[in-house]
Amino acid sequence: MRIGLLKETKVGEHRVAITHTGVAELLRDEHEIFVEKDAGQSVGIKNSDYEDAGAILVSNAEEVFKRSELLIKVKEPSIMECELLREKQTIFCYLHLAAFPEQTKSLCRSKATAIAYETVSVGNELPMLIPMSKIAGRVAMQTATYYLQTPLGGRGILLGGEDGLNQGKVVVIGGGTAGESAAKVALGIGAEVVIFDKSEKRLEELRKIFKGQVSCVLPEEGTFHEEIYDAEVVIGAVLIPGASAPKLINREMLPSMKKRSLLVDIAIDQGGCFETSKPTDHDNPVYVEEEVLHYCVANIPSAVPRTSTRCLELATLPYLKLLARDGAEKIAQSTDHPLHSGINIHQGSITCKPVAEAQNLN
Ligand SMILES: NC(=O)c1ccc[n+]([C@@H]2O[C@H](COP(=O)([O-])OP(=O)(O)OC[C@H]3O[C@@H](n4cnc5c(N)ncnc54)[C@H](O)[C@@H]3O)[C@@H](O)[C@H]2O)c1
Incomplete structure (x- = not known):
C-alpha cells in the first residue's frame, strides 16, 4: 500500500504519527511510504532519518495526499486536509468527531474512509487511547x-501543603485511564484526592489501586457539589466512547467554587465535561470564567512530544500494519476485524453511532 505520513498542523502539536523506526518496519511489509518534509522535526527526527529508513520525502501535504492511498497523522485533520481527501483513500488518526461537526461533514463529502484511533476497541479497552490518556x-x-x-493567576496554593498541614484538594471526575494517572500524581505531591466515577466496578478497582489513600465515590452520593466547592483543582476525565462528553459542572456552580481554583478539562477533545469549557491550545492554555481558571488543551500529550510519539507509535503501529495489509474495504466488511470499530466515516456516511447521535444525524 502507498502510505503517506503528514506533518501535524494543529497549533502546538509536536508529535509525529510514525518514527523512522516505524517506517522501516512498514517497509519490511513491502509498502511504499511518503513522508512530508519536516514531519518529525519537533521530536528530533530528521528528514534524512526517514530517507535512510527507506521513505520517499515529499515537499508538501498536497503531494502526500496525491501520492498516497492511506494517510496517517496524529490529530484530527483540518478542514483543508479533509478537502484534500478523495474517494477510495483512508485516513487513520485521532478524530474525536463528536466535537467536530465541520470535519464530520467534510469527511463525509470526501467519501474517503476515516478510522479513529480512539474508537478502536478490543474487549473493553481502547488500546490506542490508553497511552495518551495516561500521559x-x-x-x-x-x-x-x-x-x-499566584503570579500565574492561580489561587496561590502548594497542593502538598507543608509538614502535612494545609493540603490542597484535587477532585477527579472520571476515574478511567487519564483520571487514575492524574490522581496518582496528585497523591504523589501530597494533595488530598477524591475520585468520582459512575461505575461502581471501576471504583472498586480504584480503591484497590490506591489502598484507601484516595476517596473513590459515585457522583450521585450527594457529596459531589460539596467536594467541587472545596477543591483547588478539578480534573474532568470522563468518557463515553465516541460520544460528546456529558456536562458535569455548569456555569451556576462556578460562583460557589473557590476563587482562582482551576478546572482542567481533559475531556475537551470530546467537547468537554464542564459547561464553561472551550478548547485552548499550548500557546494560550488558560482563561478565566467566573473567577475560576480553565485549562482546556485538546492535545495535552503534545507538551511532551518525544515521550508521547514513542508511546503512541508503540500502540498504533500493530494496527497500522493490519490496516495497510487488509485495506479499509475488507475491514468495513468484517465485523470481527480489530479495526472495524474504528471506522467513523465510510463511503460518505457516518458509521459510528455515538458520533451521529452527538450531531443529530443518521
Ligand atoms: N485533552 C487531551 O489531550 C486528551 C488526551 C488523552 C485523552 N483525552 C480524553 O480524556 C478523556 C478520558 O479518557 P480515558 O482514556 O481516561 O477514558 P476511560 O474510558 O479510561 O475513563 C473514563 C471514565 O469516565 C467514567 N465516566 C463516564 N461518564 C461519567 C460520568 N457521567 N460521571 C462520572 N464518571 C463517568 C467512566 O466510568 C470511566 O471510568 C477522553 O475524553 C479522552 O479522549 C484527552
Whole structure:
C-alpha cells in the first residue's frame, strides 16, 4: 500500500504519527511510504532519518495526499486536509468527531474512509487511547500545580501543603485511564484526592489501586457539589466512547467554587465535561470564567512530544500494519476485524453511532 505520513498542523502539536523506526518496519511489509518534509522535526527526527529508513520525502501535504492511498497523522485533520481527501483513500488518526461537526461533514463529502484511533476497541479497552490518556493525566496534574501559583493567576496554593498541614484538594471526575494517572500524581505531591466515577466496578478497582489513600465515590452520593466547592483543582476525565462528553459542572456552580481554583478539562477533545469549557491550545492554555481558571488543551500529550510519539507509535503501529495489509474495504466488511470499530466515516456516511447521535444525524 502507498502510505503517506503528514506533518501535524494543529497549533502546538509536536508529535509525529510514525518514527523512522516505524517506517522501516512498514517497509519490511513491502509498502511504499511518503513522508512530508519536516514531519518529525519537533521530536528530533530528521528528514534524512526517514530517507535512510527507506521513505520517499515529499515537499508538501498536497503531494502526500496525491501520492498516497492511506494517510496517517496524529490529530484530527483540518478542514483543508479533509478537502484534500478523495474517494477510495483512508485516513487513520485521532478524530474525536463528536466535537467536530465541520470535519464530520467534510469527511463525509470526501467519501474517503476515516478510522479513529480512539474508537478502536478490543474487549473493553481502547488500546490506542490508553497511552495518551495516561500521559494526559500526568501532564494535566503537573500543569495544574503550575497554574495554582499566584503570579500565574492561580489561587496561590502548594497542593502538598507543608509538614502535612494545609493540603490542597484535587477532585477527579472520571476515574478511567487519564483520571487514575492524574490522581496518582496528585497523591504523589501530597494533595488530598477524591475520585468520582459512575461505575461502581471501576471504583472498586480504584480503591484497590490506591489502598484507601484516595476517596473513590459515585457522583450521585450527594457529596459531589460539596467536594467541587472545596477543591483547588478539578480534573474532568470522563468518557463515553465516541460520544460528546456529558456536562458535569455548569456555569451556576462556578460562583460557589473557590476563587482562582482551576478546572482542567481533559475531556475537551470530546467537547468537554464542564459547561464553561472551550478548547485552548499550548500557546494560550488558560482563561478565566467566573473567577475560576480553565485549562482546556485538546492535545495535552503534545507538551511532551518525544515521550508521547514513542508511546503512541508503540500502540498504533500493530494496527497500522493490519490496516495497510487488509485495506479499509475488507475491514468495513468484517465485523470481527480489530479495526472495524474504528471506522467513523465510510463511503460518505457516518458509521459510528455515538458520533451521529452527538450531531443529530443518521
Ligand atoms: N485533552 C487531551 O489531550 C486528551 C488526551 C488523552 C485523552 N483525552 C480524553 O480524556 C478523556 C478520558 O479518557 P480515558 O482514556 O481516561 O477514558 P476511560 O474510558 O479510561 O475513563 C473514563 C471514565 O469516565 C467514567 N465516566 C463516564 N461518564 C461519567 C460520568 N457521567 N460521571 C462520572 N464518571 C463517568 C467512566 O466510568 C470511566 O471510568 C477522553 O475524553 C479522552 O479522549 C484527552
